Amino acid sequence: MKRKWQFLLACCLILFLPLLTACLNSIRNLDTVNQKQTTLIVGIDDTFVPMDFQAKDGRIIGFDADLARAAGQKLGQKVKLQPIDWDMKETELRNGTIDLIWNGYTKTKARQKQVDFSQPYLRNRQVLVTEKSSGIKSFAAMKNQKLGLQNGSSGQTLFNTQPQVLKNIVAQNSAILYDNFNNAFLDLQAGRIQGVLGDSIYAGYYLRQHQNQQQFNVVTGGFPEETFAVGVRKSDVKLRRRLNQALTALYQDGTIRKLSQKWFKEDLSIRPKV
DSSP states (O other), X not given: OHHHHHHHHHHHHHXXXXXXXXXXXXXXXXXXXXXXXXXXXXXXXXEETTTEEEOTTSOEESHHHHHHHHHHHHHTOOEEEEEOOGGGHHHHHHHTSOSEEOSSOBOOHHHHTTOEEOOOOEEXXXXXXXXXXXXXXXXGGGTTOOEEEETTSHHHHHHHHOTTTTTTTSGGGOOEEESSHHHHHHHHHHXXXXXXXXXXXXXXXXXXXXXXXXXXXXXXXXXXOEEEOOEEOTTOHHHHHHHHHHHHHHHHTTHHHHHHHHHHXXXXXXXXXX
């Protein structure tokens, strides 16, 4: 009799587990739930100044923080900004622990294989930041010099996919990886590395806050211009469509332009294709 009950229990588990898995997988599929009652969980890097970062009181502020909250109002949904391991962002989205990747997230062909993107809303490019005292004013001048960049960043992707621009030039044809740009800049100032490859938006903001921004060179050229967009699960088709509508409205009412002027001192917004 005991073996019979064990057999029946095993059969029930076999039948029940697929249903349980399906239910769990649909929990964060925003196309299948009441959108008005769902909080959008937005994955961010809370050290990525000026897109998302912590103020002294612990609040998360920044351009993308402001824009995500404004979009939430347009969507009629609450927004929760969730700090994550930036190197695991696509995995977090795929596993359903976050609903959107919204943190100076560059749209690339490689990333499009894993996620869908909203329409682009901001222009950006990769720049090389060096100390003026080093005399490095070009990518070519980084020959045999140490380079730093953030792990999981679009700069790392370009560094590896377009090696002729910088990778083949720097010391050991490799870069020192950092969890965030802040630590890379600290090492740059300490002389442990001679250049940092990163987003022009971040570099510009960081240098404006620095006591002596004149001590740095910002070198452009080599890499093409980029666009920032929001990463969305491929299954959340309706959410992506509604998000695009919200971003279009925020462009048309001047919100994105005003936020760009506030955080970057220039208008880097992108006109949506209507």
